[in-house]
Amino acid sequence: MRVAILAHEKFPDNAKTALGILRYADHDVVSVLDRTADGHRVSDFVPDVQDAPIVAGMDAIEPDDIDALVIGIAPIGGGFDESWRDDVRTALEYGCDVISGLHYFLEDDEEFAQLAAENDCDLWDVRNPPEDLTVAEGRADEVDAEVILTVGTDCSAGKMTTTMELARDARAAGHDAAVIPTGQTGIMIEGWGNPIDRVVSDFTAGAVEEMILEKGDEHDYLFVEGQGSIVHPAYSAVTLGILHGSMADNLVLCHNAGQEAIHGYESFALPSIPTYVDLYENVAAPVADSEIVAGALNTSALEDDEAARDAVDAYADTLDAPATDVIRFGTDAVLDELL
């Protein structure tokens, strides 16, 4: 699929979805739309992802060169920025599908719905869960695949990135590995998935189990994208639903080096790493024997490679398990343990 990614005024630093797609998706990215970086290229800002030209809007792209437009940014609140309307309109007039992770559903927008119908395009709001979800049956352990779930000490601790890096490198090493996406960026990268944080709370585990059962006999390894943290004051429900719903065999604990409190909830200190290990394993145990067998430390806050290496080694010591920074030091140490 040939896609353009809308990232106006936010590329690359505040365009997590755009970067995820450039880094991990199979899509052929024909352009990034950012009116404040018109004329540059992705490689001017980010060296290690798929390169593409940056243009000011959809009208700089030829209709025959593109299949879909992806909204690659999310403003606080998840609303639709009216300054994007021309681009979405042009995409639909070109006959492109439009894929969005906004809280504002494009399919509820009268103009977009009408244009999509006229031009035979799909509007895919990835945050809108399917209608047919239901409660878990406690059956995810019946699949043939080994199920590996990323869990975290907080949100934004690298669970999506770790999941994608591990799955990609496992495939590159000749293994049959698939990703079970649970959040909007993962779903956009993989082209399918249930947005677990948007499902009815009773169906949290069931929406994960359904995906495991669908893919679990087709692959040898499933890498499940985790969400939140088991001790997050707001999002722990989602975390536990994924843990119990996936009935994971192995867990990889993701953590930001040096972080001491829940982001945005600074009065809540992170417990110690061994406490996290106990919490995740003990609360999983009555449902599945899920064990933390490796760690992923995000050392991007540390400039010095040696300091980063020391932090990873200390993290591995604390976990008593192999660890790495998947971006800085690759995935070998962790994949050796998992595969």
Place this chain on the structure above:
Amino acid sequence: MRVAILAHEKFPDNAKTALGILRYADHDVVSVLDRTADGHRVSDFVPDVQDAPIVAGMDAIEPDDIDALVIGIAPIGGGFDESWRDDVRTALEYGCDVISGLHYFLEDDEEFAQLAAENDCDLWDVRNPPEDLTVAEGRADEVDAEVILTVGTDCSAGKMTTTMELARDARAAGHDAAVIPTGQTGIMIEGWGNPIDRVVSDFTAGAVEEMILEKGDEHDYLFVEGQGSIVHPAYSAVTLGILHGSMADNLVLCHNAGQEAIHGYESFALPSIPTYVDLYENVAAPVADSEIVAGALNTSALEDDEAARDAVDAYADTLDAPATDVIRFGTDAVLDELL
């Protein structure tokens, strides 16, 4: 409020909501509708609740005698039984509100919506969460009230009943206590509340926190109705969202005497009671210092009072905390600890 409770063919054994309202609600129950028990009285079947005549349908009730009809049963699947349509229609023609906990929303039924509009009645679908819910801020501990949450070893372990009995008896003893309802029966009894199992999973904790913040400075004690179990293969997400969202001071662990496996998920054994204590307290700790300080054992499966007493004593020993069967032995032992 003067209400009739619809419980066709299910009263009393399969009419949990009807019984909850008869036992705990402030409503004046003018009739129970059950066409298979027409001519009997509630007291013919259930001795210790509000008495009322049982009639075959709404047309046996005078329009001036009633304010609302409550759907007091829920078929498997939560659908609307068409044999109830005449009763709902008559209620609306009488000018009554209709309150329902079905998955099938009455407000989406064209005939009912039109009749409600014509007769100036409310259709209240208690499973339909309010639109304005959002994520938790981790602030429930700011309220003046002491927050007491019932938690369980499984679903249907007596959390709603324990919550209602404790709150009622606390009030009877002169304390200012309120209930925070989180499920459909609790919401119908109290006349307000968020159906936590139906909210968007990201808002699970937030929907509880919102209720605590709304009521927490008006009362000395809040009794929060818990849901599910921290180790339930399907519903643990809801349980943890309520635990973290409520930031409860004290927990009461509810358990069915003799139960050994998760109901409906028989391959999942219940862990030991001390394991439950550790799990609930340890996973709460990074968010709030919630402590299991008492137990509620449902001994209804034990015919013999002495065996029931022994079971409660053994449960208290295992918990190292006071315990009771709130229905069989009253609430004193537990309230002495809580108040």
